[in-house]
Amino acid sequence: MKTVDINRPIGVFDSGVGGISVLKELCRLLPHEDFLFYGDSFNAPYGIKTTEEVYQLSRNIVKKFVARDVKAIVIACNTATSAAISRLRAEFPAVIFVGLEPAVKPAVEHKQNSHVLVMATKLTLQERKFADLVKNYSDQAQISVLPASELVEFVERGELDSPQLNSYLKKILKPYLNQTDAIVLGCTHFPFVRSTIQKIVGKNIYIVDGALGAAKRLDAELERTGAKCSPEQPGSVKFYNSNPDPREIKLSRKLFSL
Ligand code: DGL
Numbered sequence: 001m002k003t004v005d006i007n008r009p010i011g012v013f014d015s016g017v018g019g020i021s022v023l024k025e026l027c028r029l030l031p032h033e034d035f036l037f038y039g040d041s042f043n044a045p046y047g048i049k050t051t052e053e054v055y056q057l058s059r060n061i062v063k064k065f066v067a068r069d070v071k072a073i074v075i076a077c078n079t080a081t082s083a084a085i086s087r088l089r090a091e092f093p094a095v096i097f098v099g100l101e102p103a104v105k106p107a108v109e110h111k112q113n114s115h116v117l118v119m120a121t122k123l124t125l126q127e128r129k130f131a132d133l134v135k136n137y138s139d140q141a142q143i144s145v146l147p148a149s150e151l152v153e154f155v156e157r158g159e160l161d162s163p164q165l166n167s168y169l170k171k172i173l174k175p176y177l178n179q180t181d182a183i184v185l186g187c188t189h190f191p192f193v194r195s196t197i198q199k200i201v202g203k204n205i206y207i208v209d210g211a212l213g214a215a216k217r218l219d220a221e222l223e224r225t226g227a228k229c230s231p232e233q234p235g236s237v238k239f240y241n242s243n244p245d246p247r248e249i250k251l252s253r254k255l256f257s258l
Contacts, residue, residue, distance in 0.1 A: 006229050009034040009238075010218070011065030012074040013058075016044035016156050017241075017248070018189030019076025020255045022100065025211035026074065027237060029219055032229040034236045036068065037076075039252060042242035045152040046079045047121020047187070054083035054123065062088055062095070071227050072096040074218055078120055078186050078210070082127035096225065098218045102186030103210040104133055108141040110206045111181050115142045120186030122147045144180075148172060148187070155189040158251045161196050169193070169200050177201060185209040192255060 010030075012023050016039050023037050038061055040046075046054045058080045065073050073095055075081045075088075081099030089097055102124070107116045116137075124130055125145045134143050154165045183205055185191055191209045198207055222228040229235070237256065241248040 005071070006227055007034075007233075008069055008071040008227075009036050010072045010074065011036050011038065011062075011068065011070040012076050013038040013040065013061045013065070013080075014077040014188055015039075015046035015057075015079065016041040016152070016189065017252055017255055018152065018155055018187065018192070020252060021188050021191035021209065022074065022076035022211045022214055023237065024256060025215040026218060027235065029215040030222070030228075030235070032231055032233045032235045033222075034229070035238070036065070036070065037237060037239050037252065038064065039239070039241045039243075039248065041156060041248050044156055045121065045149055046077065046083075047123045047149040047152060049123065051083045051123065051127070054080055055087055058084040058088060059091070062092060066092065066095065070095075072098065072218060072221060074214060075099045076188050076214070078102060078124045078188060082124050082129040096221050096227075098214055098221060100188060100210045100214050101133060102130065102184045103208045103213060104137055104143065104184055106208050106213075107182040107184045107206065108137045108143075110208070113141065114181035115144070115179050116182045116184060117144050117146055117176050117180045118184040118186050119146045119148045119151075119190060120184075121149045121152065124186055144176065146172060146176070148190070151193065152187065152189045155192050158254070160192055165193065165196060166200070169197060173197070173200055180205055182206040182208065192258070
């Protein structure tokens with residue numbers, strides 16, 4: 001009988017350091033697993049590239065993970081998930097893929113007939129996958145979208161609460177301030193500025209992201225395939241980044257520790 005090697009690591013990637021917000025949730029839910037995190041900061045941001053460019057960049061990272069014999073890959077990036085996950089699943093059928101999608105469902109379910117604002121990159125909001133997602137909820141809530149690709153670059157610089165960030169956020173959020181019940185952080189960089197956003201919009205607005213949903217899906221996939229690590233084993237995390245500047249790994253560790 002073929003046995004599954006449960007001790008293989010799990011690959012997690014993002015266009016940059018944003019996916020660390022997902023990695024933190026994965027480690028919380030699956031503390032015995034070994035994670036390899038790859039941030040493609042050299043090529044960030046993905047959200048203003050074409051679908052084909054994001055697919056090619058994602059494919060290169062997947063090939064690196066496959067060469068490391070990972071047991072699953074988490075695409076900790078809404079943009080790469082929308083642009084590439086279906087093609088990657090078709091091309092690498094033996095790999096378990098878990099992707100990220102804007103957490104529209106919990107936002108809509110939070111309050112009946114509410115106004116939901118989805119903040120994400122330009123590419124995520126343009127993709128068919130997002131249109132299909134919104135269609136499922138359009139009779140239950142009023143859903144608006146706010147492309148916020150520049151926010152990715154603030155987080156890539158490690159700028160989480162600067163005066164410039166505050167004025168950028170105030171400017172883009174102003175039109176929605178008195179008419180929003182929930183905000184979906186549909187980009188994995190955005191949870192790192194959640195408290196800055198919350199201060200601007202006020203504590204009554206519910207802010208949600210997709211990390212917990214992705215962690216639960218990975219957990220279920222590992223259970224289903226019998227690939228979960230033994231609970232006696234301590235887990236680990238290793239950081240890699242396409243930008244050779246050593247400050248990237250320092251920033252990655254800092255964000256992981258927040
Ligand atoms: N973190 C990514 C996401 O969740 C994208 C950021 C980028 O534009 O590179 O969409």
